[in-house]
Amino acid sequence: MIGGDVHDSKVANGLIELLPQNQFIVVDKGYDSEAIRDKVRECNSTPIIPVRGFVMWLFHIKRR
Known part of the structure; x- marks a missing residue:
């Protein structure tokens, strides 16, 4: 386990x-x-990670 002060x-x-x-x-x-x-791909797995709101906003702006 890690300490509570480390994300x-x-x-x-x-x-x-x-x-x-x-x-x-x-x-x-x-x-x-x-x-x-x-890192997940290096372990021969597929990452399933929802993107954060800001990241989606940037993606939307860049696609314009």
Whole structure:
């Protein structure tokens, strides 16, 4: 376990490595980052992570 003053996303790589190999890894939008998605893919899994509102807004603006 990690201390209450450390957000899980800061230690996500280590946590992901501890998971058994799965086809999909589903996590909260608090883990929305390309680095975390890349780590999940390195473990031969597919990341299922909802994007944060601001990220969706940027995506919408860039598509115009």
